[in-house]
Amino acid sequence: MLASSKEMLRKLASYLVLLPATLWAADFWDSKPFTDWSDKEVRRVMTNSPWARQTNTAMTNARPSLPPADSPASGFPGADGSLIRVPNLGRVGGTDAGPAITPPDSSVEQGLPVMIRWQTALPIRQAQMRAKYGKEAATAPGAKKILDQDPTMYVISVAGIPGALVTLGGAETAKRSIQDQTTLAAKGKPALHPNAVEFVQGGDNVDVLLAFPKTSPFTLADQEIDFASRIGTVDVKYRFRLKDMIVRGKLEL
Numbered sequence: 001m002l003a004s005s006k007e008m009l010r011k012l013a014s015y016l017v018l019l020p021a022t023l024w025a026a027d028f029w030d031s032k033p034f035t036d037w038s039d040k041e042v043r044r045v046m047t048n049s050p051w052a053r054q055t056n057t058a059m060t061n062a063r064p065s066l067p068p069a070d071s072p073a074s075g076f077p078g079a080d081g082s083l084i085r086v087p088n089l090g091r092v093g094g095t096d097a098g099p100a101i102t103p104p105d106s107s108v109e110q111g112l113p114v115m116i117r118w119q120t121a122l123p124i125r126q127a128q129m130r131a132k133y134g135k136e137a138a139t140a141p142g143a144k145k146i147l148d149q150d151p152t153m154y155v156i157s158v159a160g161i162p163g164a165l166v167t168l169g170g171a172e173t174a175k176r177s178i179q180d181q182t183t184l185a186a187k188g189k190p191a192l193h194p195n196a197v198e199f200v201q202g203g204d205n206v207d208v209l210l211a212f213p214k215t216s217p218f219t220l221a222d223q224e225i226d227f228a229s230r231i232g233t234v235d236v237k238y239r240f241r242l243k244d245m246i247v248r249g250k251l252e253l
Contacts, residue, residue: 028041029041029045029049029123029126029247030246030247030248033138034123034126034127034129034130034137034138035130035135035137035138037126037127037130039131042127042130042131045123045124045126045127046117046124046127046128046131047115049123050240050241050244050245051117051118051121051123051124051245051252052115052116052117052118052124053115053116053238054113054114054115054116055113055114055116055236055237055238056111056112056113056114057111057112057113057114057161057234057235057236057237058111058112058234058235112160112161112234113160114158114159114160114161114234114236115157115158115159115160116156116157116158116159116227116236116238117156117157117159118154118155118156118240118245118253119155119156119157119209120151120153120154120155120253121245121252121253122147122247122252123247123252125146125147125149126147128146129143129146129147152214153195153211153212153213153214154184154192154211154212154214154218154253155209155210155211155212156184156209156210156212156227157207157208157209157210158207158208158210158229158231158236159202159205159207159208160205161205161206161208161231161232161234162204162205162206163199163201163204163205163206164204165231165232165233165234166199166206166208166231166232166234167199167206167232171199174199174232175197175199177230178194178197178208178210178229178230178231178232179193179194179195179197180193181229181230182194182197182210182228182229182230182231183226183227183228183229184212184225184226184227185225185226185228186218186222186223186224186225186226187222187223187224188222189216189218189222190216192212192213192215192216193212194210194211194212195211195212195213196209196210196211197209197210197211198211208229208231210229218242218251218253219242219251220242220243220246220251222242223241223242223243224239224240224241224242225239225240225242226238226239226240227239227240
């Protein structure tokens with residue numbers, strides 16, 4: 001009986017030694033070259049990862065105006081301030097069609113699902129290039145331009161808002177309003193406001209790109225970053241946990 005008990009304990013000890021490796025195995029974006037990511041893994045990075053999450057918003061209906069003009073793709077500002085274009089991926093609900101809009105004079109609060117992405121984070125850029133260039137993503141000149149960038153600002157995108165709700169009062173007026181009512185903040189640091197806003201049309205919906213200056217770069221010591229914005233008639237909030245946004249020992253934002 002004693003011998004069998006000792007054998008059982010040895011087996012349990014062996015299992016416990018292996019257990020942490022099972023529980024704490026690195027995510028694929030930390031353990032696999034991005035060129036080896038599957039289509040499913042690309043989609044996960046773009047829609048359900050520490051850098052991209054769907055969240056519900058508070059929406060107050062109001063009289064809509066015309067959406068902005070067509071633009072082929074979203075992106076992020078490069079070192080020269082120009083917008084580097086990248087393909088749109090992972091729209092909320094898998095369609096560009098926005099939800100039905102209730103009568104314009106209504107003030108009913110509704111939940112609206114949107115996708116929030118930290119657009120300048122390397123895993124997001126890698127997923128976009130992997131989707132566009134496939135296995136050649138590491139060497140294609142167009143991909144290298146995106147991946148070799150050291151973004152001089154933080155860019156967050158909000159996708160899935162009907163364009164008619166984004167551009168109330170006109171596109172330029174809406175951009176100024178969004179700049180005033182958007183913050184990116186960590187505890188103990190002054191809140192950042194975007195110094196640039198871009199609209200990217202996709203069917204009835206609009207991607208809103210918000211570029212924040214790196215005047216006081218975020219570090220792992222900040223622990224969490226709160227994003228808050230009022231876009232047209234939609235209030236968007238999300239909290240990023242920085243400990244989850246580390247790839248190969250580096251914080252990727």
